[in-house]
Amino acid sequence: MNIVEPTAIQSEVISVLLSANTDLVGQAQTGTGKTAAFGLPLLQRIDSNQKVIQGLILCPTRELGLQIAKQLFRFTKYTDKIFTEAVYGGAPIEGQINALRRPTHIIVATPGRLIDLIKRKALDLSNVKTVILDEADEMLSMGFKEELDEILTQVSRVENKWLFSATMPEGIKRIIKHHMSPNAVRVEISGRNVVNKKIKHEFLICEENEKLQILLQFLKGEYDNRGIIFCKTKVAAQTLAKQLIAKNIPADAIHGDLLQKDRTKVMRAFKNEKLQFLVATDIAARGIDIEGLAFVVHYQLPDKEEYYTHRSGRTARAGKEGRSLALVNSKELKSIRYFQKALHIGFSQIRPRR
Structure with missing residues (x-):
């Protein structure tokens, strides 16, 4: 193996x-x-x-x-x-x-x-x-x-x-x-010892009302690359997936309120590459192991550092490289600094395309 x-x-x-x-x-x-x-x-x-x-x-x-x-x-x-x-x-x-x-x-x-x-x-x-x-x-x-x-x-x-x-x-x-x-x-x-060294950690500062537009720009620039977008709550994950689908983005959501058969259906579509992007909550993403994911996006920052580690760890698997991008407002910069210190990782800031 x-x-x-x-x-x-x-x-x-x-x-x-x-x-x-x-x-x-x-x-x-x-x-x-x-x-x-x-x-x-x-x-x-x-x-x-x-x-x-x-x-x-x-x-x-x-x-x-x-x-x-x-x-x-x-x-x-x-x-x-x-x-x-x-x-x-x-x-x-x-x-x-x-x-x-x-x-x-x-x-x-x-x-x-x-x-x-x-x-x-x-x-x-x-x-x-x-x-x-x-x-x-x-x-x-x-x-x-x-x-x-x-x-x-x-x-x-x-x-x-x-x-x-x-x-x-x-x-x-x-x-x-x-x-x-x-x-x-x-x-x-x-x-x-926790965070995979092959993950590049980035953050982008934006207002809440700019997030969707910036995410859409980012996803369009990813071409064939696949990834997971993380939200903190079931409602946020559901809402974001609907917004992406409305813009013809091949995405769907996985969260705790889904019936088992619907959850299986979404995961199967993602694994079979019928879906390019998955919107997920932290708990629902436990145990998701799909090789070849190029990135994760933290649409909403997690509360705990172990959630940040777990989310980021969905990319850069099996020796590959990956990106972990956090969309944050100016108040959340202290969380980025906290993760940097607690997890011994470096973040680089990227600018939104205007």
Whole structure:
């Protein structure tokens, strides 16, 4: 897969997770290579001859779940067959129940759907030896606290609990205290290792009422290049997508209010290059991994630096270069300065074409 040099999180945790049963708390932003960091040690622990669920990965969104399952599949191309099943809300549960009747070694699940499947006795977690929480802070912010407590209580006797989170709010600290060993190994990867060096960070100062016109100019100048435009809210993403479509720009939006079938339809069109541009919210973009995206535009700046990292990381994948352009008003310049300092990156200012 052309993975040659381990990332910082991979260097820190893979050897720990391979060497012994342990609980581990890893603090690292999205886009730092966490899937391989926990995925490779998990796969190493699976006995492919036992046709039972041995690993459980919990994550916040369908897209991230499918992305993790796809990566695990790629990692096992040259090994004994290890079967992973992704289960998530918003899709018919019957199809997932049928899929789980096949031999399954690893489940990747959103918390709500996993609880539904447990209630229907559609899966057996009694042989699970490793539980992983990926993007734990996002699961909490999406309101999955009770589900996480319930699931972790059910699998309290597992040999390994590995939790990964970009931030450590009080809710995450409580989960660690109640459900994990006090001797859990702790690994923190600082922001300076996070942002891909091949991304060129730019900002353009404009008033709110100029943003749409400047974005249209920028997109027209991108010719065949493809990219994602980020908004902070569902309403803003919906509105912007409608404005772009009205100007005959090949774009559509992905956000939390979309029905699953509509979300799948938009993502399929973007992957198949029927859409050139995708308008997205931060949560909806979790787990989107499409190679060859030339740029991201921050139509609205994010509140947190890890969101900036995650958004920017959609471009410059697989060794390619990319651009991250923020459209900001003069008041937001302090946010640019903050991101510059916190993430150890340089921004260059570009001027709008007049």
